[in-house]
Amino acid sequence: MTRAPLPYAVNLSILFTELPLLERPAAARKAGFDAVEFWWPFATATPAAAEVDAFVRAVEQADVRLIGLNLFAGDMPGGDRGLVSWPGREQEFADSVGLAVRIGRRLGCRAFNALYGNRIDGVDPGEQDEVALRNLALAARSIAEIDGTVLLEPVSGMPAYPLKTAEDVVGVLDRVRAAQGAANLGLLADLYHLTVNGDDLDKVIAQYSDRIAHVQIADAPGRHEPGTGELDLFGYIDKIGAAGYRGYVAAEYVPTGASADSFAWLPTRQGVSK
Numbered sequence: 001m002t003r004a005p006l007p008y009a010v011n012l013s014i015l016f017t018e019l020p021l022l023e024r025p026a027a028a029r030k031a032g033f034d035a036v037e038f039w040w041p042f043a044t045a046t047p048a049a050a051e052v053d054a055f056v057r058a059v060e061q062a063d064v065r066l067i068g069l070n071l072f073a074g075d076m077p078g079g080d081r082g083l084v085s086w087p088g089r090e091q092e093f094a095d096s097v098g099l100a101v102r103i104g105r106r107l108g109c110r111a112f113n114a115l116y117g118n119r120i121d122g123v124d125p126g127e128q129d130e131v132a133l134r135n136l137a138l139a140a141r142s143i144a145e146i147d148g149t150v151l152l153e154p155v156s157g158m159p160a161y162p163l164k165t166a167e168d169v170v171g172v173l174d175r176v177r178a179a180q181g182a183a184n185l186g187l188l189a190d191l192y193h194l195t196v197n198g199d200d201l202d203k204v205i206a207q208y209s210d211r212i213a214h215v216q217i218a219d220a221p222g223r224h225e226p227g228t229g230e231l232d233l234f235g236y237i238d239k240i241g242a243a244g245y246r247g248y249v250a251a252e253y254v255p256t257g258a259s260a261d262s263f264a265w266l267p268t269r270q271g272v273s274k
Helices: 021-030 049-062 090-107 125-144 166-180 191-196 201-208 233-242
Strands: 008-011 035-038 065-070 111-113 149-152 185-190 212-217 249-251
Touching: 008 065, 021 035, 021 049, 049 090, 065 090, 090 111, 090 125, 111 212, 125 149, 125 166, 149 166, 149 212, 166 185, 166 201, 185 191, 185 201, 191 201, 191 212, 201 233, 212 233
Parallel strands: 008 035, 008 249, 035 065, 065 111, 111 149, 149 185, 185 212, 212 249
Antiparallel strands: none
């Protein structure tokens, strides 16, 4: 039996940034995508209802599916990389989880990325990890209400971010499951971050294919579109599909030019209808 190629989505927090955020879903649809994902699209964990409604309408009116959403991660431009392990900010994290569930109900999104957070000077890493365990369990329980999955990912380029390999992430997922019984958590396999951090992608796929709940791509080095670096991205995507993954592959790269001109790699693969 011929296996259908994996479908592609586009991350609209890193692509189409030439446009205002609410115009990006329509631009993605015009480029041929029927699925999109976002980092947290609001400045705070508790945006005004009108702002949330405008975001939902933009996705609905563009006729695209929201397939991934980050939870509130703090001040990303300022260097924050998540609240999961940040003592004292548990309420903000919980608030963003609650809102993400409501958005998920409205738009059908079922995958939510919880950035772990940086190590904090003067704070015991063990304390941070205990906070993370509780926060991830809370997120898993809430997101289970809509049959959703909490994603956790390795991140590169941030020395203070402690989860750098697939093994690091799976270790956290296993601790949450053992301590809290939460099973709806999975590895976000960002092939760029994993590569830059030195993980062997063949070994990651062989060892953790059953833990991969979402896939993102960018070429390395450079974090640009496929074909600009040295990664055999499509070879790895094929291996992930052969191992049983059936979800979307999200393009999460910095385009070398205009976003709409960066998809020449798509027609020779599967992905979008032109």
